[in-house]
Amino acid sequence: MKGKKLMSAAFAGILAASMLAGCGTSDNKDGGGAAGGDQGKKMNIAMVTDVGGIHDNSFNQAAWEGLTRAKEKLGVEVKVQESKRAEDYTPNLTSFVKSGTDLTWGIGFLMENDIKKVATENPDSHIGIIDSNLGGEIPKNVASVTFKEEEGSFLMGVLAGKMTKSNKVGFVGGVKFALIEKFEYGFKAGVKSVNPGAEVIVAYADAFDKPDKGSLLASQIYQQGADIIFHASGATGDGVFKEAVERGANHWVIGVDRDQSNLAPKNTLSSMVKRVDNAVYQVTEQLKNGKWSEVAGKNTVLGLKEDGVGYAPTTSTNTPQDVITLMDDYKKKIVAGEIKVPATAEAFNNFK
């Protein structure tokens, strides 16, 4: 009895401590922004993050950077709501829409069904979504933006295929979603184009928020002889960087979404940047300038051509110039339509 009580107390302690631990990154004071004096005039823009939260080192954070820029340059009011669970998407979006927000952003394809529902129920609202074309049926009050991640990843494949000394490279994915497969097959196609003999070791972590798992997978891939790993796994990828740093020289990582070279300056070759910030900013600007109708009711696709994806400016730190030149050559071919980069397993099997 006593033991049970003690255990119960100990358990409650662990429980509460784990909840507190989740609060480490809570300094989003700038979240709501101090309400300005002439609030009535200013345009209200809001965004709902997916469960990754605003400090995910990835697309939620990039979207928030885009909105912050919009606040500074366009003079709009911006607000953010982080979602704790998938069930929160609908009420979070609905609350913004119903409180008269001029444009509500949903970040991430995970909320595509919620967006569709909220948009249909509130036909007078303006809603934006990143990373989903809503299955092609876009309500006329929704602007959707997707990216050609495979094109940017292709360039990373070119880099890795050219730079590998062991003829083995790795890919760490978050969860095997169609979206993440675009990274995988684009990368594989890039490797294949410049180094058909090279092997690509693929592993999925089944989580976007488990750096320990990222470390483990990276360690296994390095042990199998790979010397370069490209990750598309959100915060899980932090572990990939950590593993590379611990192993030291000649263990390379290619980052994703944002320029991640700061995570391991000596081990980072490049990052496949995805300009979610630009997308959010530009659509917001369209609304501000009264050109909403140009983006609404349809999907905008951003690839290499539109500078929606690309490689990070810090690439030149650890990558020789001739490899960068080669990447630029391939970029030109892709932009010109000479190379059609595969985004799925099927397309990849038919590639070349």
Place this chain on the structure above:
Amino acid sequence: MNNSTSRWNAFLVPVIAVVLGILFGAVLMLLMGYDPILGYNLIFQGIFGSEYFLGETLRAVTPLIFAGLAVAFAFRTGLFNIGVEGQFIIGQLAAAWVGMSWDLPPGLHALAAVMVAMISSGLYAGFAGWLKARLGVHEVITTIMLNYIALFSANYIIRNFLKGQGERTADILPSASLTSEFLRTMFDGARVNWGLIIALILALVVWFLLWKTTRGYELRAVGFNPHASEYAGMNVKQNIILSMVISGMLAGAGGAADTLGVYGYMNISAGFTGIGFDGIAVALIGTNHPFGVILGALLFGGLSFGADNMQRVEGIPTESIRIVISMIIYFVAASAIVQSVLGYLRRRREVQAK
């Protein structure tokens, strides 16, 4: 301590813990540079501000009642069911499968889906109970590990057998839906559904089972003292397995209600829902009593859902509310402190009265 004082304390301790937790949260918000009165006001509005908010709060509370009941039930038999999370997922999956692939008349279909979910999750949890009863493997270890098995197996099964458009299962048939047009209209389109009613009924069933039946008496007796129960001729092993099965069934019903009532499909999930773990907190706040669990779920679900409004309007981080909830749990767990303070006050009053 006589019986009436202990019963009074069982009620008073959580209440005082809540008050202390809220005060602590207020200090915290002040330290972070926010106005706590405004913060709590926004939470209040985020819950009661409109029919829609109220309905969505109830929707958020529903799975917590199921999870809290599941944890509390096992706890009454002296078992820590940390596996509610996994059993919840099994329930979701089973309900989604029945909902999309069986063909039954409306109502009956939903009932069948809930029943299948309860049976699946009951067996799943019963396995951990069996390991404990037969081989003495601690249920905390097994249920934690079974959580991962549930999560990743569910993802695998959805991806390979139940896949619909997007990263999720196909939609369930309308006949299996637990959504309620009546509740929807009443709460301005919020997704509160029949799952809430099922949760309340199950709370009643749990109370009846534990306190009004011989079997319930046995289950609780095993929780109090397994050795004495065995000496008294009760089958301890059987009761352990039974307790886990029922606990799992409660969690499974929650998963089914979530799938059939809120979305009508199940997502491939990159991580745990957290509902099972929150259920532990709810059971603790509710002192492992079914009616306490309902109150605990209302408090827990209300605070965390209302806190979103705080971030939406003023940008106050919702984490501050997680801390408030954590503090409440601390104070409930450290009930000895609260009780000794209460005892001290009572004694002093008695001295003064003399």
